[in-house]
Amino acid sequence: MKIPWDSVSLPYIAVGAGATAFGFPALLTYLGFTSSGITAGTFAAWLMKMSAIYNGGAVPAGGLVAILQSLGATLTTKGLAIGGGTAGYLFYQTSSCDKKGKSTN
Template sequence: MDRVTSAAVGAGAQGSTPKALGAAGFTSGGIAAGSTAAKMMSASAVASGGRVGAGSLVSACQSKGASGASKGKK
């Protein structure tokens, strides 16, 4: 998945229903292997020289997923 597609999917996941976060792979247990979230994380790390920046789209989505938002919790 290219970076533009990843960003579009992530933007949709971040702003939409909690189920979308989980479906994309942003879960309370971390980013799910092989998921869209994992591909986004990989693309972000490659683009940033090996790290995922704080405040990035991937970071924001994972923060919501880790907080339980992907299961419908606030």
């Protein structure tokens, strides 16, 4: 079975997986979207207030606030690591690989 990556691409995969798996949940928590709800006095609380003002007093289901709160409450690091690792590998493939038929001069 051929492995779809090589040893040169592994740092890209590791950085992508790590940054996504640990950075995105940390960012959501910092903004105030936590597993226990929106934290008072944070960007999330402000965004929720603005959303309610512009939508007649209610935060719409399926809106930005609802999506971010759902992500903050349910994200798993495994799924994010897989997505980030894939993104890191795709970045490596598109930016760092020598393309066949192209000159390296």
